[in-house]
Amino acid sequence: MEQLFNIDLKKILTNSNKELNERKKNLNLFLESGLPNKKDEDWKFTDLNAIIKKNFKTIVNNQEFTFHKRIEIIKDFEHNHIILINGSYKSSDFKFEEKEKVQIKSIKSPKVNSDYSSNNLYCLNRALTVGGFNLEIQKNYKCKKPIIIYNHFTSNLDNKIINNSNKIKLHQNSECTLIEYNIDEGCKFIKNTFEFVEIENGSILKSIILQKTKSNGYFYKSISGSQEYNSSYENFILSSGLRFNKIDLEIDLNKENSNCFVLSGLCLGKTEHQEIRTRINHLAPNCKSYQKIKNVLEGDSKGVYQGKIFVKDIAQKTDAYQLSKALILDDQAEFNAKPELEIYADDVKCSHGSTSGSIDEDAIHYLMTRGIELSVAKKLLINGFLSEIFENFSEKKIKNFLEKSMEDQIDGI
Amino acid sequence: MKSEEFKNQEYKYGFTTEIENFKAPKGLSNETIKFISKVKKEPQWMLDWRLKAFNRLKALKEPNWQKPKYPKIDYQNLYYYSAPKSMKDKPKSLDDVDPKLIETYNKLGIPLNEQKRLSGVAVDAVFDSVSVATTFKGELDKKGIIFCPISEAIQKHPELVKKYLGSVIPISDHYFATLNSAVFTDGSFVYIPPNTRCPMELSTYFRINASETGQFERTLIIADKGSYVSYLEGCTAPMRDENQLHAANVELIALDDAEIKYSTVQNWYPGDKDGVGGIYNFVTKRGACRGKNSKISWTQVETGSAITWKYPSCILQGDNSVGEFYSIAITNNYQKADTGTKMIHLGKNTRSKIISKGISAGKADNTYRGLVDIGTKALNSRNYTQCDSLLMGNKCGAHTVPYIKNKNSSSTVEHEATTSKINEDQLFYCNQRGLNQEEAVGLIVNGFCKEVLQQLPMEFAVEAQKLVSISLEGSVG
Numbered sequence: 001m002e003q004l005f006n007i008d009l010k011k012i013l014t015n016s017n018k019e020l021n022e023r024k025k026n027l028n029l030f031l032e033s034g035l036p037n038k039k040d041e042d043w044k045f046t047d048l049n050a051i052i053k054k055n056f057k058t059i060v061n062n063q064e065f066t067f068h069k070r071i072e073i074i075k076d077f078e079h080n081h082i083i084l085i086n087g088s089y090k091s092s093d094f095k096f097e098e099k100e101k102v103q104i105k106s107i108k109s110p111k112v113n114s115d116y117s118s119n120n121l122y123c124l125n126r127a128l129t130v131g132g133f134n135l136e137i138q139k140n141y142k143c144k145k146p147i148i149i150y151n152h153f154t155s156n157l158d159n160k161i162i163n164n165s166n167k168i169k170l171h172q173n174s175e176c177t178l179i180e181y182n183i184d185e186g187c188k189f190i191k192n193t194f195e196f197v198e199i200e201n202g203s204i205l206k207s208i209i210l211q212k213t214k215s216n217g218y219f220y221k222s223i224s225g226s227q228e229y230n231s232s233y234e235n236f237i238l239s240s241g242l243r244f245n246k247i248d249l250e251i252d253l254n255k256e257n258s259n260c261f262v263l264s265g266l267c268l269g270k271t272e273h274q275e276i277r278t279r280i281n282h283l284a285p286n287c288k289s290y291q292k293i294k295n296v297l298e299g300d301s302k303g304v305y306q307g308k309i310f311v312k313d314i315a316q317k318t319d320a321y322q323l324s325k326a327l328i329l330d331d332q333a334e335f336n337a338k339p340e341l342e343i344y345a346d347d348v349k350c351s352h353g354s355t356s357g358s359i360d361e362d363a364i365h366y367l368m369t370r371g372i373e374l375s376v377a378k379k380l381l382i383n384g385f386l387s388e389i390f391e392n393f394s395e396k397k398i399k400n401f402l403e404k405s406m407e408d409q410i411d412g413i
Numbered sequence: 414m415k416s417e418e419f420k421n422q423e424y425k426y427g428f429t430t431e432i433e434n435f436k437a438p439k440g441l442s443n444e445t446i447k448f449i450s451k452v453k454k455e456p457q458w459m460l461d462w463r464l465k466a467f468n469r470l471k472a473l474k475e476p477n478w479q480k481p482k483y484p485k486i487d488y489q490n491l492y493y494y495s496a497p498k499s500m501k502d503k504p505k506s507l508d509d510v511d512p513k514l515i516e517t518y519n520k521l522g523i524p525l526n527e528q529k530r531l532s533g534v535a536v537d538a539v540f541d542s543v544s545v546a547t548t549f550k551g552e553l554d555k556k557g558i559i560f561c562p563i564s565e566a567i568q569k570h571p572e573l574v575k576k577y578l579g580s581v582i583p584i585s586d587h588y589f590a591t592l593n594s595a596v597f598t599d600g601s602f603v604y605i606p607p608n609t610r611c612p613m614e615l616s617t618y619f620r621i622n623a624s625e626t627g628q629f630e631r632t633l634i635i636a637d638k639g640s641y642v643s644y645l646e647g648c649t650a651p652m653r654d655e656n657q658l659h660a661a662n663v664e665l666i667a668l669d670d671a672e673i674k675y676s677t678v679q680n681w682y683p684g685d686k687d688g689v690g691g692i693y694n695f696v697t698k699r700g701a702c703r704g705k706n707s708k709i710s711w712t713q714v715e716t717g718s719a720i721t722w723k724y725p726s727c728i729l730q731g732d733n734s735v736g737e738f739y740s741i742a743i744t745n746n747y748q749k750a751d752t753g754t755k756m757i758h759l760g761k762n763t764r765s766k767i768i769s770k771g772i773s774a775g776k777a778d779n780t781y782r783g784l785v786d787i788g789t790k791a792l793n794s795r796n797y798t799q800c801d802s803l804l805m806g807n808k809c810g811a812h813t814v815p816y817i818k819n820k821n822s823s824s825t826v827e828h829e830a831t832t833s834k835i836n837e838d839q840l841f842y843c844n845q846r847g848l849n850q851e852e853a854v855g856l857i858v859n860g861f862c863k864e865v866l867q868q869l870p871m872e873f874a875v876e877a878q879k880l881v882s883i884s885l886e887g888s889v890g
Contacts, residue, residue, distance in 0.1 A: 041478070044816070313807045328822040331789065341813040343832050346804035350832040354817055357825035 027127035045336040077397035087164030096145040107131040132166040137174040146177035153184035161190040170203035177206040188216040197225040211241040218244040229255035237264035246275040253287040262291040265386040267409040270299030277306040282315040293324040297333035313344040322352035440489040466584040466594035481749035559604040566602035581664040589660040590697040600630035605640035616645040632663040636671035643674040669704030681717035688747025691719025698725035702734035710737040716884040726755035729763035736765040739865040744777030753783035758791035769800040773809035780812040794824040802832040855882035
């Protein structure tokens, strides 16, 4: 592991000796056990160790970069923005919002505390994190426009690793839509992100992850969320285009009437590998969770869904649903799923379904008899299959934008 | 002898038959294995095979990924072989069998004589580790069917045993399978010659009797080209406070156009209401559909054992082969079950179907864990999985852990699972018509399990239905 990772902690700006020691400790913990592999139940279908070893000879950390480019701003709808360069906070603009209602701070170094995680990537993150941002939406404030996080990666990142960590907090009765928009310049690098989300009573957070173009990046993102009374958290994962991507969601529904949605539509091209792992913990009665994962797999791509619903004994009247569907277009493509239920309460409605197969020949035949070309018919069916996930998305302009980017991806097939 | 007469008879030996046991030295060692092999009068190659497994075992660790955890087993404190002493020289017919043994069977409701006459089932009863009697041999012999204890097969049909033993569950498999390979004492061997339909349901009753004896049976069933066999396995065990380990291996091999149907009703001692005692049932069952158009079907009703941990699997190698798995797992009180299946599709046009019904009550945990793996070359394959769980009360758990892998574009995998409780309306409806709570639950649960119960052969279906109701006694209200 030490040969693969050529880490120099001196390159990271540290505030105190205590922090440096903490980083050292975490780094050693990581180097001892290395990257996760299939022996780890959470990585059952994905051998990250093998993937990284196959594609990287040495990995270095280097936070030095210069950035002068102008970021191309999305023009389809009005929005606020946050700009991150290589994971670090650069600037933000909340021009559509009231003053002091949306607050952002840059985080430079991790908090010093002694909790060590069994997740090795968390140790790695704590050892090397360059910070990130801390976003708070104030009490009773509903954001007027969505916030786009332009996550830009520079052109000197080959064989480098980026570690960052963000915090998002919605105070009581607030509302916000966040769009993470990843832009890079074709480098082959690793990104390891940890995000902590707190949603207080009556608040609503919508979060969308989107990839601008195809990328050679190897991304891992862990999101830990906690939800209070009557809150709602919607996740849209549309991050196709990366060489490797794993989104690891763990959400605690702490109080009654909270809802959680995970919706994903991925269109994976050659050599792409995407995994979504979720764990929704129903810890209070009357909560709802809904997961719908749709994958279209082309070439030798691989899609993985590992979803778990946990229902505690007091969480009666839980309504939990998991659905994973895959369209496999080529014989080299692979789809693996593990939709798991762990239930300790009896008055619940929990179900899951999983299907995988090829495009319906009859549907193709139907379209072709009506004069539609084979390739167009296929795209039409794929589009119908994927776009179902943002059917209920309320903001029209954003929906159109998402649909358009989905179409671009499908055209790439 | 009719069972009525037995009821009136005084049963002075209690529930455990007091037959002097003939035991191997305590503990797991080369000596124990040599002892077992010697007692069984095994040829050298068999002993070598066992020792090879034992060597492999030393390097293995007990698995710990499963949901039910259990106290550490002291393998050196177990007896690996025990046979009733009076059995040292095998009886030639039922008349030669120790009357005490017959008595125990009857107490358990397995009247050998009755069964032989009434149901036409050939019974190969295993009492602890040695087969007591084999019935209906003549009729099977005529067709060329071999149905005998595996120790006999090792001596009489070494070519078949050598060829197939360990070919589905290799000796280097997981810990408990390897343990079985090293120390297995008895079990059944079935060979159905080509183009033969076995004229009756073959059946074995396993029992665990002597204290501190883990039972390690080994069953090997081979269905040659174009043949058919249905095999029943039923289990009961007497009351005992100490946990007993049971690690059996069952291997099925179906060649071209052959079909094997394997049914199990398992009702071993589950421990008492506080979770004390009970059997550890760690069984490895695996079938290989080697030939084209072959079929293996597993049906199981699991109501007993403190911990059940088994995954009857199908390896679908032959083109157009079919694997089926029907399961009911009922857990009550402190019982734990972690069961399911593996369907490994390797051949073209292979199909598999999984229907699993789990019912938990009391403080029990019930897990379905299964794998459907469709390989790159298994074109046009299909799988359908349905697992339903029923929960009674909020102290128990129902879990579903399916692993699904699909590696080609022409195959279809479908999986569905639901978890719910008994519908109040249905209960009310039954109560209204004069059924009490317990009867109503029995009726509804039987309806819930119907799809699986239908798959059981007649001989088992009635017994199983009663078992389903009995297992849930005291869980409502």
